[in-house]
Structure formats: structure tokens, C-alpha cells
Amino acid sequence: MFKKIFLLISLLFLNVFAVSLFADTVEPNVYVHYFRYDGAYDAWDAWVWKRNANGSAIIPTTETISGQSWATFDLPYSTYQINADTEFGIIIRARNNWDGPREPGGDRYFRAGDGHVINGDYHFYILQSNTTIYTVKPDTFHTILTASFDDQDTIQFTTTTTVTLANIQLIKGDVQVPVTNLKGSPTGYTVDTQTVDLTLPYTLRIVFGDNGTTASTRQVTFDGIYASDFFNSAYGYTGNDLGLTYTKKKSTFKLWAPISDSVKLNVYDAGHPTSVRADGDDSATEFEMTRGDYGVWSVSISQDLAGKYYTYTIQNGNSTFEVVDPYAVSSGVNALRGAIIDLDKTNPTGWNKIEIPYFSGRFVDAILYELHVRDLTSHASWNGPSNYVGKFLGIAETGTSFTKGDNTVKTGLDHMVELGITHLHLLPAFEFGYVDETRLDDPNYFKIKDGGFNWGYMPTLFNVPEGSYSTNPYDGSVRVNEFKVMVKSLAENGIRTVMDVVYNHTGDANYNFNKIVPNYFFRLSDTGALSNGSGTGNETASEHFMMRKFMVDSVVYWAKEYNVKGFRFDLMALHDVETMNQLTEALHDIDPTIVVYGEPWTGGTTPLPASQQATKETMDEMPNVAAFNDIVRNAIRGNNNGEGQGWVQGRNSSRADVIKGILGTQDTNYTFVSPNQTINYVSAHDNSTLADQIKLTSTKTLAIRKLMQTQANAIVLTSQGVPFIHAGAEMMRTKVDPAEDNGLNHNSYNASDLVNQMDYNWKITHKTVFDQYVQLIELRKAQRSFKLNTYEEINEKVEILNTGHDGVIAYRIVNDQSLYPDMIVIHSNGTKSMHSMALPAGTDAFNKDGEPVWQIAFSNLGAETFNKAQIANGENVNVKPHETIILYYGQNTDNTITIPKQQSGLSPFAISLITGGSVLSIGAAIGLMFVFKKKKIA
Template sequence: MKTPLEWKKYYESPSFRENYIYKGNDLGVSCTAGRTLFKLWSPSADSVTLNLYREGSAGEAYAHIPMSGEENGVWSFAAKENMHGVYYDYTLVIEDETVTSADPYAKACGINGRRSMAVDLRLTDPDGWEFDRSPEKGPEQVIYELHVKEFSWDASGGFPEEVRGKYKAFTCGSTTLYHDGIHPTGLDYLRGLGVTHIQIMPAYDYGSVDEEGEDTQFNWGYDPVNYNVPEGSYSSDPAHGEVRVREMKEMIQALHARGFRVIMDVVYNHTYSLDSWFQRTAPWYFYRVFDDGRISNGSACGNDVASEREMCADYILQSVLYWTQEYHIDGFRFDLMGLLDVGLMNRIRRELDERYGKGEKLLFGEPWAAGETAMEGGAVPALKKNISLLDENIGMFCDDTRDAVKGSALKVKKPGFINGAEEKEEDIISSAGAWCGEQTGKKYGVKAPSQVITYVSAHDNQTLWDKLTETMPGSDREEKMRLNRMAAALYMTCQGTLFLLSGEEFARTKEGMEDSYNAPISLNRLDWEQAWENRSLVEYYQGLIALRKQLPGLCDKSEEASARIFGIAKEEGAVSFLVDNRPQERWSILKIVYNSSRKTKKVSLGGEKWEVLCDGRDSRLWQSPGYVEGETRILPQSVLILGRPRMRAAQNTLKAV
């Protein structure tokens, strides 16, 4: 067998690219009434045999069928029957070595993905699936990151025991917590919170959880095995491949019916293991290798997927399109997007826009990598520094805003603006304009707020509450609650698309753990009791989100949005600015003030009358109008939001008390 470097040189040769790039989009299994077609791309195979099984993990094959070699490295077999529910894998001979592989293009599988399954997808559709539609877009997009198992595991959520940690938990109707009355949990709670998009952490088939093992196993799932198959541990019956397909559709259908769009967290930058179906069917084609023969590991997971190669790029594109078409997915969050190339990301954006309308499907990712990668052929990585090369509707998580607000995610003791760091005022001003204006005299290459995901917490690193605990060791609970409210009000008054980790709004803690990817479910689960205990914080988030949806000056995602921000002033520990909020008639101009000091500060209003919309204690003041003029005050460690019905010149001055 060739070495990795020899394979690399072979795949780079003109003869390979001329003879073995397949242009069709029908690889895998097509299973319909009266016909089943198997197609596999394995350009270096000398022979391929299709093995058929009645079970997804046990039993011997009942048939071994030689497949026919076609052009461009494709092998095929057609049966004149619907083989829905039949399991299969392939035996390949490549350079005198025999390997067995599941189908990298499979759409269903058995236990742990070891065998693929032929599936007639129409037989997996829930009742009414043909009528399933995404909710209409509102004035703002608020993304809530959620793990399938974490969502419903805790008994306090009121979910029936048999669905806890499963897709089915999203379909069981209203759930409640009984605690001095009835309090909504689950989807009713999220609806009340005001989020618009639910981002599901990896729900494709991944390798770190044994689907035959104990139900208490836990992993985030950033270790793909079968990219186009739902994860079986979240289904009620992982042994039958069609069940996970149907139940994931039921979850999405239920989310749509309750008013949520659904974002899928996808990990196309690496696989669970180098011993993957990719590797077994096309050795080293789907992976990067350095010119000295070293295996590329920019993911820090043992391998990097070669997104710049034609068949790999097409695989990723077709996978994204499959999830949108078959599962009605509304957007994608790309793990380590910086390991994928700009050309592919822009191509995915174009294809989605052509099919569904410009910007209709959300597309964003992490604009970084864990290390150097061996990208080939002059391809440009989709890193933060290359944001100007990406379509304006491809977003990136903004670690600059995150770190400016609360401190570095990678240096747990390092604070940000709200928790005592000095000289963060200019970064906060840039954060307000989504880093695409020239308020600070600097340019960052960001085209529009549509390219910026504005957030302070995600599944990676510490929760917001744990970060505050680490950086404010002498603070009591009241001060940390005050800072949590400030963090929320600050990033929710910045331009960009809003994103939060599930439970941030009720001071979720993981006891200081930075990386809980395989920690016990008892640590990772959403604690619905805590949501009740910290309901005043939840209510503050509710009010902020409801207010945000009425502020077009902040919701604007266009290239002209940064021009809405003006009248900037700053001093140590304090920042203020004005926002053109038209066409909103009630408040055509906003005045926003951030005070991170422990002192109350005076705010000069330039002789104008302003309506108080939100302060450090109450985010629903806009519901009961109260007015200030001439001068007002901002509480310590808080955000003040004022609204004025007509735009006039205003002086923006701050004075410490």
C-alpha cells in the first residue's frame, strides 16, 4: 500500500483529476418503490463487493454481490426491488489489501454506524411532514445553543422518564416544574424567553457514545462517524436504522411548530478516527498530509479533512444540502470553520441562496483552527483574518467581543470590561458596531454585522457564571448577578447576530470546568430548578430579548449599519453612544451607556427628554414609560438604555459621582 505522501502525489496528478472526479450527486443508496441503487466512489479499488444483512450489528451476510465498475471511480449495483431496512457494507480490494467498510454516503445505519442501511426516506416521514414549514423570520435572530441530551435529562424538567435525553423529549408537549406554582420548562420556557433559533449540538452519528451502552453516557458529539445519519443514542431504538431518522424529523417538526428555526452544528473539519469510511474506501483522499509526509492535525483531533479537494468539497456541499432538503434544517454552525476553505464556504452559501433565497439559511462558524493545516492548491482558509473574502452572509463567532466583555476564554483568570480590566473601552465601542465601522479609527475587514456572531458564552470554555466566579473571587452572589445582567445587556446592545449558551440566562454553572465534552450528564444537564431559583435573571434576559426585537438600529445586518452609531464618548470604565433607531417610531434614537465601575455615574442628557427603557435592575422599563431629562444616573456595573422619539443633536458626557 502507498504511503500517505505517495497517495497525496497521486491525487494531485492531472491524470487522477481528469479520470476520477465524479460529477453526479447520487452516491450512496437511492431506495424507492421497485428499485434500489447502490453507488460508491472508490477510485483506487480493484474490486468492490456489496454485502447484505438482515440486522444492523449481528448476523452473517445473506448475500455477497460483486459491484460493477463505472467511469470516474464509481462502483454500482441496482436491484429491482425496494430494499428499505436492509443493512449493508462493502468489501474492497485496494492494492492487494482487503478491507470492509460501511458507506460514507449512507443516510441510515445500524448500531454505532458499523453497518449502513438502505432507507426509503418517504417511509420515515412523520405524519404531516409534507406540511412542515420553518417559522417566518422576525425582526431579530436570537440563537440558543442546546444539546439534545442536556435539554431533558434532569427530572425537574417534567419530561416523561422514557423520553429524557432523547429526540422525543422535544415532542411531548408542555412540560412544567412544580415549585410554589407551575413554571414552564422545555419548549414553553424557551418560547417565553424569546429565542428564535435553536442550535442543536451535534446530532449526526458520532463515535464517542456506545449506542448499546448505558444511557448515562455523555459526549458533546464532535467526533463524526456518519455525516448524513442522525445519532442513535438519542433515539428510542438505535438498533433499527429508520427510527432515528423519523424521530429526528419529529424533533425538528415540533420545534418548527412551536415557532423555532433549527440550526445544525456540523463538524466537517475532522473525523472521529483516521480509520474512517473515507479512509477505507479512498485511502488518504479525504485527509490532508504535509509535503514531508506528516499527517495534518490542525483540528487537534488527529486528522484534518481536505475540504479543498473536489470530491471532498462536493461531499460536504451535498451533505449540507441533504440536511436542508430532507430534514428541513434552517442553518448550520461549522465547527473549526478555519480548517475549511473560503472557496467551499462561499460555494455552500451560493447554493443555499439559489435554493432558498438570499440569506434565508443561516451559515456561520468558528473562524479559527487548533493548529497549522496542510491546505493544498492555493486554497485560503476561512479564518478570521480572511473574513473580507467570505460572503457577507457567512458569520463568524466574534471572540473579540466575547473577550472584551468578560475576559479571555482561554485565560480563565483574565477579566474583561465588566469585571475590572483596564483599557477595554475602545474594544467595547468596536463591539457595539460589530467591528465593521470606523468608530475607533480601525478597520477589521468585516463587511457587515451579518458576519458577526455576538456572544459571551458557548459550550466551549467556562460558562459565563463560572468565568465571573473565577475573575471576581471576592465578589458576593449579588455582585455576580449584577455582572451577569450587565454582560447580557452589553452584548444584546451590540450589532450582530445574538447567540447564547443554554442556561446562561439562569447562571448555569459547570463547577468551573472549562471543557465538559465527556463529563457526566449530571454536570452537563440543564438544571430546571436553577432556572426557577434564578427566575429574576431569566426575566431580565426575557425583557432584553423582547426590547432588542424593537430596536432596528441594533438589529440591522446591512453594510450601512455601522453608520447608525454615533456620538461616542468614553472614560475609564464607561462608554456611551447614540444609535439611529429608525424606522422605529416610538424611539427613533437610542442612548446606550455602559458603566463597569463600582460607582454610580451621572449622565448628561443635553436638555433632552428621554424614555428609560432598561437599567441594571429592570429590562422591562419600556413597558411602563418613565422619563428623564437634563441629567440622570447610571448604576454601578450596569447598562442604561434610553429612547427618544425624535432625533436631535445630543451631547454625550459622563461624570463620575
């Protein structure tokens, strides 16, 4: 008997041990169940991702749960390596269609371990048109799907089944009000009521079912009247004091929250709730705010709050949220709390006395240079202070260089000065998501995908400098000071600052705007979900009075507080023409030389009418706004990401579009009214770098690709319009990424420093390319012929010459106001070996020396390849494959040329000409008189 008992106990122990062992090694799946009242699941999928990882589409399977048809999205352990703490994001959308309808709620996140556990797996439940992710299967009786005021006395709503007027109730505050005139069907009913009182909440209640026992309620939103004169007259605030107004004696806080039931101000000692630098008690001191005119809540605190941090607690009906002030001027780490700072104390020494480099205000006089803040200094070859790597202060640093063997080159800011740019265009430098500012001390964080590097196109706080670019993101004053130090240093070195701004969407629609005034700041689709014209899940509604005001206020703030002298608008076609004109006018009231330009396209389908979009077809309605010219880009270098050749690589069919770009892009779907509106470029942060594009689309040798690299931007720099250069193009920048199929990354927004950094070894290896970019920029600055200000001037002074071959483009510019009054530019793309072209007779009136010869100002082949420096009228010039050559006849030595501060004159140009086979090199130094002009900051 004892042996049997011992055996039973042993077996029981082994069984318990086995169960315990299995429990420790369980591999749980996650199942998300989705219910639609129409049961139409074939048209839907789910985009799912682990937190901070890439996503993928999941096709559902259908199953019966409690007698009803549901769709189930399976997230298997084998794919996601799931544990209880694994976080997922989900978007339920039209199948394989980012432009189609989607469920409301934007990016919704859930933690696996919070799900309903069944057989060791985690289960979640989502209902159609419901933003909640349930952990227990909810009831699915008929319901109201959407409800909003369509105008001031009409409500539009949708339901899951038919309704009758007798079953509808409308409660205004806590009083029932009459409804009449029901029209429509479940996919779109309307009902009339009294004129809406915007100060009170409205609730729609509908009784479903024959027995009248099932009722559904839904708050009626004001979505349909947000853009109306009725709403704007009640809540359109025109004051310039939203956000924080700080003095040592008093701080006043104002927030526009017109439909909120209450608002509280929370003042914290620390800027981050879990920060190791937030010592002790992290609770907030609360202050009740008072509702004033136009829905503005305010409170004043009579003490010096500098160094504190703040948020607002918003109550909208049954929902309560803690939010950051959209008008905050700084923040704590990761933008979780606004910072209360004394802006005057953030000014670097001499800030109020710096002089901004002179600029005419004619966009065509600019040399735009696009740069990510980290890229300039994140490679070891920068050789600046280690604590400035990837920071605003890194851009501000001068005196850096890199030596390799016998060669030493300038790096960082000195490199940009040497190149000769006039405007530095910074990729988004305001506070954005996707970089954890508490991890910046870990150098490995910047070496991994989705680590410390991000382009920054997912904004959170529009008026706050990005914390990861500061040396201390925990202190709200530091990032502000260091941004100003950068602007000051750039200005002292002859460069103006341009900001890439992303007002067309937010990184997370639920972060601030939507919690303060639900659906006001965003456009909605026909289903009531967030529209997705940006391709990121939401798009802002610039046509709404207070969103337009926010954009105008924001750019004016950057222009005044930071002396920013240019703004580039991401996905500008998502903004309406009126908004773009208003903000441009406001900026030019501050400084008429501020440049404004943007992308004249969207990232998806938008409900904003085409006639209102700031796009290619409406540029004539925005005469002071410029736009990126993809006609020029595609014609010169080919379509994106190595998918097609351009004229430079030998696609002669692009010749006509290249010529259109040379002439300032007239008579196309771009409705430009002057060459000041066309941003000419061949590469930008998006898509392959120029060197990578050429490599992917050409089998030519490196030596030939170098000629193409120079020629592509030589076309840009000698065309009518505004030249734009992607940082590093001047030294054949590449984005090598072993993780990519072809080893090159064309979309490096989250890749890492290792892919994105600028390596100054390139400058040594490709020194001739860099030198030629310098020469071309110097020539453009000095040569007014390349910067004609009107189409009338262009059509009068620029002549396209007949070359007899589509692989050769030549044009002549006669302009007596230029250094070289009579010029010919010739480009050969290599589809013809040696091309002989007769030169026309030069204009003798411009030839002071009386020598009837054409001379050479530039060639990308270099002076050593030519056998003489000049050629008489009537002779032929022989142009080699892939050569760009610029000739001039006479020189206007009496002309005074105005050029930026950092340029003391032209460096020697290569004087060269092909006329046969022998070689002779000749250098000619061109001396210029110049005038320094500066504009003092007010």
C-alpha cells in the same frame, strides 16, 4: 527412604502451588519498542491511553536490541492495571508537540494479550513510517519510507539510505516501466516516468546493499496529484446519486472508489453483528459491483430491501476492508452498518405541510441559542416523559414545567419559546463515536465520565442522525423520524433548526474515508503522515474535488430532507474559502434565508495556505458567511476558563474592544464586510459558562454577579451583529464538577449528565435574570436600531457618547425606522460608584406626545430602584455600578414591526431611572402591532 520421597513430593507440590499462585497474581507491564532509522529518539514521545480513557505522554528510554538502537515506551501495571484484554491506543509524535510530525496510522490500537510475552510482560514493536504494530520484532533493513506521484509523470519518495538509479524499479500493474532522472537525497528523491495510468497500481522496488540481496517494495500512492486537474478530469464525479437510491422495486448503490481493484456490496438482515436483536445467521448476501466512469462502482438490486443493512468490501492492492457507505442516510446501532430505509415513511404526520417560521434572511435578525441535545431534558426538573430524556423527542415535547414551593416555571421547549429565540443551534447531532449505543438502557452510563455523554465532535457518519438521541438506535428508521419530529415541533413553535457540523476531521481517520481512497480525503504533512490542524489527529482536505463535493452534498441533504435552516462549521479555517462559498451558494439556492457561520480558526497547524483558509482574514471573500467574534467575547467577559477579566468584571482596558463590538467590529483582523458576519457572544459550549467565568474572575457577591450575567449579554443583544446565547446563560448555568480543581468544568465534552444537564431550579433561583433576558430579546426583536444591516448605516446612525470614565460606555442610535427612533444605551461596569452623565437633547421630531423627556425601556437593576420614570432634556442620569440602562425619546407608534410567530407583543418593560436616592417603581406596557409571515416548505 519413604519419608525422603514423601518430603520431596511435598516440596515439589508446594513449589508448583507457589508458582501457580504467583501466576495468578502476576502484574504484567507492556513495552512498546520503536525503531527509527536515524536513531534520533530525543525528539519523540508517545501519547498512550487505555480504550475510552484519557491519555498521557510517555518519554522513551533507549536500549540496544539485537545490536541496534531502539526507543522503548514503558506502560507499567501500576499505572494501567493491565490484563490480557486491556486495549491501548498509541500515537507516536514530536515530543510535547501536537502540531509537529507524527508517525502515520492515526490512532492505533492494540490488545495487551496479543503481544510477545517475555518474562510475563507484553512486548510490541513499531518501525518508522510503518503503520503495523508488530508482536514479534521485525527485521530493520533499509527500506522505502514513502512513495507517491508528485505530478502526472514524477514520483517522489524517501528512503532510509542513499540509492542509485540502477537499483530502482517501477512496476505498473505487473509490467516494469522505465524511470529516469533521479534527483535528491534520502529525505526527498524524485524520479521521472511515463504519464501515470490512474487505473493501474504502481509499485516502487529498490534494491539496497552492496550485495543486492536486500530489496524493499512500496505501493506508489496518488497523494501528490489528488488536487490536480489531471486527477479531477479523470475522477471528478458530478452526479448527485452517490450512496443509496431506494425504491420499493429497486435499490441502487453507488460508491466512489477510483483506485480500488474490486468492490462488493454486503446486505445484512441486522444492523449490528453482536446485537441481541440480530437473531440467527448474521452472514451477508454479497453482490459484485461494477466499475463505471469516474471511478464510481455501482450495483442495482431489484427487490424491496427496506429494513436491511449494508456495507461495502473494498480491495485496494493487498488490503481488504469492510466499510460503511459515507453517504449512508441511516445506520444500525453504533454505525457499523448503513441502513436501507424508505425515507418517505420516516416523515411524521403533516411533515409536508408544516410552515417554517418567517425569517428575513438578514443574519442580524436572528437570536441564536446553542444547545446540546441531552442537556435540555436530562435533569429531573424537566419533568417530561422518561423515555424522551436526552432524545430528539425530548426537545420536541411541549407542556413541561417544574414546580418548587409556590413557583412554577416552564421547562424544555416551552422554556426556549418563552425566552424568545429564533434559531436553535444543536451541537453535533449526526452520528459520532465515543457513545456505546448498546448501553443506553443503563442510566448509570450517563452519570460517569466517558460514559453516555459526549459533545459529538468526533463524527463517523455525516448524513445519519445520532443513534443515542433516538429511542431505538437499532432501527435505522427511528432516528430519522424522530429528528424530523423535533424539527417539526420546533417550527410549529416559532423556532428554526441549526446544525453544528464537523466536516474538518473525522473521529477515526481509518474508519471509512481512508479505507476507501487512502489519503484522498485528508491532508498530509511533509512526512506523509496525517496533518493535525484539528488537534484530533487528522484534518480533511476540503480543497480536493470529491471532499468538497461530499460537504456540499451533505449540507444540501440536511437542508432538503430535514428542513435544517442553518449550519455552524466547527474549525471553519480548516476549510478553504472556495468550498465555503460553494456550499453557501448551494444552500441559498434552496432557501436564501439559511444561515451559515463558523469558527474562523483552526485547532492546530495546517498545510492549507493561509490565503485559502476560511478565517478572520478572509471573511471579506465570503460575504454570506458569518464567524464567531472572539474579540467581542474576550473584551466583554475575559479570556477563557477564568484566566482573565473582561470589561464587565472591571478591566477597563477592554473598553475599546467592547465599543468595536457595539459598532459591528470594524477595522480589526476580522475582515467583515457587514454586521451580518459577526457572531457576538460571551459564552458557548467551549470553555467556562458565563456564570462560572464571572465567578472565577470576580470576588463580588452573588447579587452583583447576577447583574454582570445580564449585562454581558445585554451588551451582545444591543450590539450590531448577530447575537448568540449559550443555553442556560439566561438562568446562570454552571457546570459544577467535584473532580475539577476549582469545582467547575470548562471542558465538559465527556463529563456526564451530572455536570452538563440544565437544572430548572436555576430558573426559579435566578428568575430576575431570566426575565431580563426575555425583556432584552423582546426589545431587540422590536428595535431595528440594534439590527442595522450595513456598516454605512451603523456609521451614520450610531454615536459613541463621551462618558468621562472608562468604566462607563454609552451610545446613541437615531433611526426613524425603529420602534424607538432615538435611543441611548448605557453600561457601567462598577469601577466607578455612581456615575452622573448628562443626557443630550432628544429628537423632537420623533416625540409624538410633545413631552421633552427621556424614558426607560430597560434596566437590569429593576423598576423598584428608581424614583421616577422620566427625565427632562438637559438633566443628568445617574448610573449605578454594574447597571445597564436603555432610554428612549419618543415612540414610533405608526411603525409596523415584524416579529416571529411565538411573540404576540412585548411584555412590560421596567420603566426606571436613577436620579438620586429615593425609590419609585413604575411599569410601562408597550403595545406593538406586528405582522405574521411564514414560509411554506416546498
